[in-house]
Amino acid sequence: MTAHAPRARFAGRTALVTGGGSGLGRAIALAFATEGANVVVAGRTEGTLKETADLVEAAGGKALAVTADVSRSADLAALVAAAVDRFGSLDVAVNNAGVLRAGQPVADLPEEDWRTMLDINVTGVLLALQAEVRQMRTQPSGGAIVNIGSNLGAHTSAPGLAAYGATKAAVSALSRAAAAEHIRDGVRINTVSPGSSDTSMSFRPGETEAGRAARMKETTPLGRVSSTEEVAAAVLYLASDESGSVVGTDLVIDGGASA
Numbered sequence: 001m002t003a004h005a006p007r008a009r010f011a012g013r014t015a016l017v018t019g020g021g022s023g024l025g026r027a028i029a030l031a032f033a034t035e036g037a038n039v040v041v042a043g044r045t046e047g048t049l050k051e052t053a054d055l056v057e058a059a060g061g062k063a064l065a066v067t068a069d070v071s072r073s074a075d076l077a078a079l080v081a082a083a084v085d086r087f088g089s090l091d092v093a094v095n096n097a098g099v100l101r102a103g104q105p106v107a108d109l110p111e112e113d114w115r116t117m118l119d120i121n122v123t124g125v126l127l128a129l130q131a132e133v134r135q136m137r138t139q140p141s142g143g144a145i146v147n148i149g150s151n152l153g154a155h156t157s158a159p160g161l162a163a164y165g166a167t168k169a170a171v172s173a174l175s176r177a178a179a180a181e182h183i184r185d186g187v188r189i190n191t192v193s194p195g196s197s198d199t200s201m202s203f204r205p206g207e208t209e210a211g212r213a214a215r216m217k218e219t220t221p222l223g224r225v226s227s228t229e230e231v232a233a234a235v236l237y238l239a240s241d242e243s244g245s246v247v248g249t250d251l252v253i254d255g256g257a258s259a
Helices: 023-034 046-058 073-087 111-136 162-185 209-219 228-239
Strands: 014-018 038-043 062-067 092-095 143-148 187-194 250-253
Touching: 014 023, 014 073, 014 111, 023 038, 023 046, 023 092, 023 228, 038 046, 038 073, 046 062, 062 073, 073 111, 092 111, 092 228, 111 143, 111 162, 111 187, 143 162, 143 228, 162 187, 162 250, 187 228, 228 250
Parallel strands: 014 038, 014 092, 038 062, 092 143, 143 187, 187 250
Antiparallel strands: none
């Protein structure tokens, strides 16, 4: 069998990943690193960000960890400035930071939970887009942005997840509009909307891996959760030159759950 050389679609480019300290964000950061990118990871927890940065460098990439709260525009402006100061450009951004408050029907949803999800999942994406586009449109090569949505909201629904779904549907709508507005600035914007993937968010309270596996086998056409590597592969495709004519799409990765 002929061995294939490692891909290097992002050699010399800088990729920013919010919510990069764990889970899907960490998997995306590592995927960019293995394809030659300089990787900037951002989030609110310094310790987990450093762990991701160390893993990126162990994979052969260059890393920068920046503590930032995506609900604060000043933090995002400083984050983009730090990325450009360290690596010279911002070529790719993945807006992955998000929170989930689940379990309550709409009538019983605590207002604090609603506002927290709006602040991080919607306002955080808006503010990130603003900071990223403002930088990318100054660059001759422009840039690519991938927002992380969800199959919940725009594509399907589930009990106790109406508010979360509403915030993720907003991400999808915001992304489409921003994509149309900024493609002439040289900035391509798309969305990846995962279903249940192999992260802590996919577990129900008290559920074990075996319990989750049994549930997914019964409730999802594919019969399992998506791996974080599968979702990361979709993100890298939309961030790469291979998808150069893909603008404003919402790519669902959910094993057929919303089919």
